[in-house]
Amino acid sequence: MKHLSSGVLFVAICLWPALGLAQPQPVRLHAGVEFGALDPLYHRIQFGQAGTEFDYVEDGGQDVLFPFARLSLLLELERHRVVLLYQPLELNTRVTLTEALIVDGATFEPETPVDLQYGFPFYRASYLYAVVSRASGELALGAGLQVRDATITFTSANRELRRSNRDVGPVPLLQATFRQELGARWFWGGEAAGFYAPIKYLNGGDSDVVGAIVDASVRVGYQLSPEVLGFFNVRWLGGGAEGTSEPDEFGDGYNENWLHFLTVSAGVQFEIM
Numbered sequence: 126m127k128h129l130s131s132g133v134l135f136v137a138i139c140l141w142p143a144l145g146l147a148q149p150q151p152v153r154l155h156a157g158v159e160f161g162a163l164d165p166l167y168h169r170i171q172f173g174q175a176g177t178e179f180d181y182v183e184d185g186g187q188d189v190l191f192p193f194a195r196l197s198l199l200l201e202l203e204r205h206r207v208v209l210l211y212q213p214l215e216l217n218t219r220v221t222l223t224e225a226l227i228v229d230g231a232t233f234e235p236e237t238p239v240d241l242q243y244g245f246p247f248y249r250a251s252y253l254y255a256v257v258s259r260a261s262g263e264l265a266l267g268a269g270l271q272v273r274d275a276t277i278t279f280t281s282a283n284r285e286l287r288r289s290n291r292d293v294g295p296v297p298l299l300q301a302t303f304r305q306e307l308g309a310r311w312f313w314g315g316e317a318a319g320f321y322a323p324i325k326y327l328n329g330g331d332s333d334v335v336g337a338i339v340d341a342s343v344r345v346g347y348q349l350s351p352e353v354l355g356f357f358n359v360r361w362l363g364g365g366a367e368g369t370s371e372p373d374e375f376g377d378g379y380n381e382n383w384l385h386f387l388t389v390s391a392g393v394q395f396e397i398m
Contacts, residue, residue, distance in 0.1 A: 161390025186218030332367030
């Protein structure tokens with residue numbers, strides 16, 4: 126028995142490297158950053174059943190390009206992927222109204238100079254599993270949780286009239302990412318995250334508000350070094366919400382907010398561990 130145990134131990138030691146067990150799969154941590162421009166293609170909003178359906182693009186000064194940035198961390202362990210994301214999103218404009226604007230019972234008269242703040246940054250944590258993983262490419266599927274941090278404000282230039290809506294809430298997401306090598310360090314890929322929530326509790330609220338979000342992109346990139354890759358990215362951010370929640374001191378709780386944004390950016394992802 127002693128000789129048998131020694132023989133088994135010897136065989137196990139010999140097979141350990143062949144089985145890939147000599148060293149555990151290393152954890153890899155990547156940081157990503159991208160900068161570019163955001164173009165609002167469509168953006169309409171309404172606060173209050175009797176409120177104005179306001180077109181930010183046509184009447185709210187969102188007919189120009191805005192700065193765009195995105196920060197992320199990617200943790201990899203074998204086929205497992207954990208992603209942490211921060212997306213700042215702040216659109217501030219100043220316009221002089223050509224028509225009356227009603228927001229939660231407040232009326233901004235025509236020819237009133239108005240400062241508009243549309244802040245909608247979000248935070249996201251995601252888990253994905255690489256269902257396809259090979260040297261030539263990868264496909265990963267998973268889910269995430271996004272937290273919105275919205276501040277939407279209408280203020281007359283003389284500061285005599287203001288309406289502000291603020292909201293923080295979670296949004297569940299389904300996600301997918303893919304990457305395909307093109308040879309000689311080039312690659313292309315993309316990602317998509319989204320969800321449609323037609324009932325309460327799924328959209329981060331306590332009322333029947335319909336909500337939807339789509340965050341999808343396509344990118345092409347180049348492996349600058351074993352630890353650093355650069356990429357060019359085109360992204361579509363879309364979605365919004367519509368419905369009635371709890372009324373506040375000014376409004377009846379009804380709001381509608383739908384948007385379609387296009388972003389073009391360049392970025393780098395580098396391995397930090």
